[in-house]
Amino acid sequence: MAAERSHGSWYLRLELGTGPDGRRRRVRRGGFPTRKAALEALVRLRGPAGSPLTVAEWLQRWLDNRQGAPSTVTGYADHVRRYLSPLLGHLLLAEVAVAHVEEMFQVIAREHQEAGRRLSAATLDRIRATR
Template sequence: MKVTYIERSPGTWRLRIESGVGPDGRRLFKYETLRGTLDDVRRRRFAILNEHDQGTFAEPSKLTFGSFFTQWFDTRLALKKITRSTAENYDKMLRYYLGTIAGRRLQRITAQDIQAIYTAMAKRGDLSQNTLHHVHAIVGAAFRAARRAKIIKVNVMEEIEAPAKQRARPRSLTEAQAAKLLASLEGSWMEPVGVTSTSTAPASMSAASWCSA
């Protein structure tokens, strides 16, 4: 990698980053504008080269979160990693919940931006904790993909605590269901446990107790 710079106007610098050679044999360049002193631009040049050596450099990109998110789930759909209905749900998620960051550059999104989305969703009052947790999981997967592709150098999702999952309420068995379950346990080591549970439980028996038995 080669990084050069030139002062375009007093205090405004343009860095040219040579990042390789394209399929046609031509050199590939990315450009970055910086406002500051000569020392500032020299430090930035050093930082770019250092990040490149460490494998953490992400070339400047104007790619928005919305564009990347759509490309990401379209690719997953093409590779049959997800179904079409799942891809449609991702598209709805982008439009309904992630609109505030959809048009922003992916490289400029912060943990605070994501946290603001979670806060707004929680304040709505009509969304479950599971919905919030699902959004967190999908957005996290998208940012991990962006980091692997070296579009971003830091995954901001690693700075965010996952929203709590909503605990499932235990379902109760009817008397008929309990009787059927006991019949299936007859003669097994679980039969005494089943008899004790059904004899001490009210008219219905919690399915959760069987999970813990």
């Protein structure tokens, strides 16, 4: 019996316009199991008007629709206000990479050290869990 051939992975591409250097910016993401999954991801990367969202815009929409224990939502809002929006908010959601997140954690650690404040691994884990 012959194995059924699958399509493989679906990809999306989002045109972001020209950057400060005058070059075109594009985002390409892959590995989606279906066309529908790729289209859903593309919709999430765009705002209501179809234009790309910044991380700050996306985080605000996420917080506005967040449900759960009040203390948990308050903690998320605090992480967004103190760390995520100031350090990542200016980026387009489609352009966020692992390197940006790693740099954010380095900045957080450096700021705490310079201020003489202790930064626990648990705090970093809670910030990381805010998504």
